């Protein structure tokens with residue numbers, strides 16, 4: 001028997017009113033996989049990642065993390081050890097110095113007293129220093145986070161994940177607000193760190209090129225369904241252009 | 257549809273208020289005795305003394321001690337008000353709990369804050385003077401309660417308006433609600449909270465001066481005494497001290513704000 005997968009989804013569906021955002025998705029993701037989630041906007045990528053991160057309950061189907069139902073992750077600490085999340089650059093606390101944003105990755109482990117004390121005397125400082133060193137921001141440790149550029153802020157978010165050390169990282173369009181060069185820099189760094197830490201990564205992306213270059217498996221979503229789910233070397237250009245093609249019938253319907 | 261009804265109601269209310277205003281104009285007796293006969297003379301005298309405030313050492317000393325007293329009441333009252341406002345504001349924002357109790361606690365605390373600020377500081381001052389006599393505590397509580405109500409309400413709103421993304425990110429880091437408060441809500445809202453508090457501090461100084469008309473000492477009390485004796489030169493001295501005090505606070509708050517923003 002194969003080892004227990006990190007995620008196992010069977011016929012997962014999510015509806016918003018009449019519209020189904022996800023319809024009957026089934027797949028499994030094994031430990032150590034580096035999966036890109038691609039598809040046109042509105043395909044359901046964010047919805048799927050929210051379900052995987054246990055923030056959104058599915059309306060139908062079954063969903064296991066490490067072979068157990070999500071409800072088994074009861075404490076905030078357990079959940080933070082299992083799942084880490086990174087999104088667009090807007091999820092840092094801008095007025096705080098970089099180091100506190102990085103150390104926020106430890107909040108699940110810290111008591112309230114320890115987290116307050118850290119404002120006066122930095123707690124687990126070496127951990128933060130090491131993480132910032134690995135993302136190349138060692139000299140920005142005391143800078144106000146809001147003063148950093150978009151790419152630097154995303155690297156702070158990566159350092160925070162390094163300090164949190166979750167088993168799985170879920171990334172929702174982590175580079176969609178960056179220019180192409182910066183975006184590639186961040187994705188390359190994210191994938192490298194995930195491999196060094198033996199983590200599992202699922203990232204939704206706008207850029208097919210980045211998905212092909214850095215990831216090992218691509219799940220393509222379209223209209224809430226799996227369009228294809230293949231190892232990266234089996235994905236053809238034809239499939240990719242079909243994925244993003246606007247259906248003629250739909251266009252006609254909109255004109256009417 | 258809902259929107260339309262609201263708009264309609266609001267127009268109706270505005271119309272009603274305008275009518276009341278117009279009616280009140282008619283009820284004023286626009287005769288020659290609207291100002292009392294000596295009025296012109298008094299005003300002239302006041303204007304003259306504006307250029308010749310009383311700068312004798314006794315009056316200056318009195319002005320300094322009164323200004324000090326006014327400032328002390330305002331600072332102590334505001335300190336208490338901020339403490340009240342942080343505690344009540346956090347509870348009234350509802351960010352510390354969820355579910356059924358949330359709505360209940362939220363609305364009852366917002367009610368309490370509303371009650372605190374619905375009564376003017378001058379009225380609180382009267383009530384406290386009646387209760388504890390002419391003591392500094394009367395002045396301090398009279399500032400602390402209504403200002404605590406105003407600040408608490410604004411703090412609650414500011415905490416509710418904080419961007420949700422950083423908060424969700426901290427939640428995924430495993431932060432508890434109290435950790436969310438000190439690593440997310442407070443840092444994100446601090447600049448706004450402090451600059452609003454500084455603005456209110458200016459108001460508290462003016463209130464503190466006015467409050468002393470009740471007899472609690474301070475600049476307002478001296479202005480009141482000098483006016484009674486028709487000593488307009490002294491009146492202006494005290495008013496200049498009051499203005500100076502407000503300007504000082506304004507400079508200080510501008511300095512603080514600048515440091516916060518950069």
Ligand SMILES: Nc1ncnc2c1ncn2[C@@H]1O[C@H](COP(=O)(O)OP(=O)(O)O)[C@@H](O)[C@H]1O
Pocket residue numbers: 016020021039040041042043044045046047048
């Ligand atoms: N909160 C919501 N309420 C209503 N519809 C939603 C909501 N969230 C997502 N949807 C719908 O679900 C579909 C998938 O959205 P989403 O998961 O955000 O797609 P993606 O991230 O791939 O762009 C879209 O059609 C969107 O309109």
Ligand SMILES: [Mg+2]
Pocket residue numbers: 045046173
């Ligand atoms: Mg999305």
